[in-house]
Amino acid sequence: MCATRIPVAGRDGLAVLDAEEIRRALTRIAHEILERTRGGDGVILLGIPTRGVPLARRLAARIGEFEGLDVPCGSLDVTMHRDDLRLHPARALGRTELPPGGVDGKTVVLVDDVLYSGRTVRAALDALNDLGRPRAVQLAVLVDRGHRELPIRADYVGKNLPTSQREVVHVLLTEVDGQDGVMIAGEGRQP
Amino acid sequence: MKRHLISAADLSRGDALLILDTAEELASLADRPIKKLPTLRGRTVVNLFYEDSTRTRISFEAAAKRLSADVINFSAKGSSVAKGESLKDTALTLEAMGADAVVIRHGASGAAHRLAGWVRGSVLNAGDGTHEHPTQALLDAFTIRRRLKGAGARDAGLDGLRVTIVGDVLHSRVARSNVLLLSTLGAEVTLAAPPTLLPLAVGSWPCAVSYDLDSELPKSDVVMMLRVQQERMTAAYFPSVREYSRRYGLDAARMARLPGPAIVMHPGPMNRGVEIAAEVADSVRSTIVEQVANGVTTRMAVLYLLLGGMEFPATGVAQ
Numbered sequence: 380m381c382a383t384r385i386p387v388a389g390r391d392g393l394a395v396l397d398a399e400e401i402r403r404a405l406t407r408i409a410h411e412i413l414e415r416t417r418g419g420d421g422v423i424l425l426g427i428p429t430r431g432v433p434l435a436r437r438l439a440a441r442i443g444e445f446e447g448l449d450v451p452c453g454s455l456d457v458t459m460h461r462d463d464l465r466l467h468p469a470r471a472l473g474r475t476e477l478p479p480g481g482v483d484g485k486t487v488v489l490v491d492d493v494l495y496s497g498r499t500v501r502a503a504l505d506a507l508n509d510l511g512r513p514r515a516v517q518l519a520v521l522v523d524r525g526h527r528e529l530p531i532r533a534d535y536v537g538k539n540l541p542t543s544q545r546e547v548v549h550v551l552l553t554e555v556d557g558q559d560g561v562m563i564a565g566e567g568r569q570p
Numbered sequence: 571m572k573r574h575l576i577s578a579a580d581l582s583r584g585d586a587l588l589i590l591d592t593a594e595e596l597a598s599l600a601d602r603p604i605k606k607l608p609t610l611r612g613r614t615v616v617n618l619f620y621e622d623s624t625r626t627r628i629s630f631e632a633a634a635k636r637l638s639a640d641v642i643n644f645s646a647k648g649s650s651v652a653k654g655e656s657l658k659d660t661a662l663t664l665e666a667m668g669a670d671a672v673v674i675r676h677g678a679s680g681a682a683h684r685l686a687g688w689v690r691g692s693v694l695n696a697g698d699g700t701h702e703h704p705t706q707a708l709l710d711a712f713t714i715r716r717r718l719k720g721a722g723a724r725d726a727g728l729d730g731l732r733v734t735i736v737g738d739v740l741h742s743r744v745a746r747s748n749v750l751l752l753s754t755l756g757a758e759v760t761l762a763a764p765p766t767l768l769p770l771a772v773g774s775w776p777c778a779v780s781y782d783l784d785s786e787l788p789k790s791d792v793v794m795m796l797r798v799q800q801e802r803m804t805a806a807y808f809p810s811v812r813e814y815s816r817r818y819g820l821d822a823a824r825m826a827r828l829p830g831p832a833i834v835m836h837p838g839p840m841n842r843g844v845e846i847a848a849e850v851a852d853s854v855r856s857t858i859v860e861q862v863a864n865g866v867t868t869r870m871a872v873l874y875l876l877l878g879g880m881e882f883p884a885t886g887v888a889q
Contacts (some may be wrong), residue, residue, distance in 0.1 A: 470877030472595040509604040
């Protein structure tokens, strides 16, 4: 998911979403969150680092635009709860920043860029469990690429992207990578 | 990161910053209702203490427990060591029990290094004789960074900060580790001590030396007072405690000469009235209580980075 260098569409893979399409997908998700939570009351958005965090901020800004509602927004690092820690050298930690008031009794919408095996989301649910007791937890992702290994599904999906497990999906966001775009690379997709 | 933490000199600037940044993320854990992470579940950390210690042992124990590791405390008193068991045999016993990490405090310089050759797990030096105490230096660096660069500072060194370490440098493992680590992080370190309490090789250390505390105070951002280690003093290093205290002790009058935001540190345990006056130890400049809290956080970061990832390839297995 995270590339060490910024991939370039056409050279490193096939562009599947451009900046405009990402903007429209996020706009739709923001509306869906408002619908499903009856106006967004008691909602907080928690992004999963790295790229879930700017996505959560963008969704919060959209919801603010549409309804004039100030949705609290934060980040939730899941590194310490991952089940694959022993497979890699120790990773640097991301940041966990909860909005004031915490998560107790709130509807927490977890936000991430790509939903794949579901293991990150499981780790996020565990991490959340140690922080308090939300009223409900929902999941918003920009891309759902399939291949779940756990019984987890997203409540809000920007784009369903059927992939092969040998392919790699890159999500690029201006805040992190300097540009917006979603790219898919690997087996048969190289232009 | 290397497999062991024996000396502050083993840490590159990148390693040290990774530890401090990890500690910064872990600091927020103290404000949460559940102060525990599941990361080291099923791992065993042995605290092997041949010397008396309160804060270091408790700090390592708290750090390991907050990461869900199992902790076995071993103190030389009341163990087979009292019956004459050697360090190597004790190490092999721990090895057989499956220790993933051994935290060792020992009166002999180099004990941690020897131990690292005998056990499969990681060795963390919690003080070996007058040699080193790297986690103390890390927690001191973390405390300095939080106070002077702001809590939440990340990826920042201590560049340009002037640190004066005062007192019994000769017997101090804390001073040696701090000189090495703080200079790696970009601080300018000066030792202020009577000539009798400086080691012979001090000329090769990455720091300046002064015999006059008063001239160093106005240009110090950090003053680190060292304990006068009477228990290690086998000769007369200064005429009297009172004279030492008058020339190298930090009292309120000396503290008043420090610039604006400067802080006063002490690794503990303090001899109030000898190297530090009670009113200084209890002042707002003092970070002594913060250092204890930061010790747990910093040691969690070190344990996580050494034990949290995949196992290091087997080397140094006991023969």
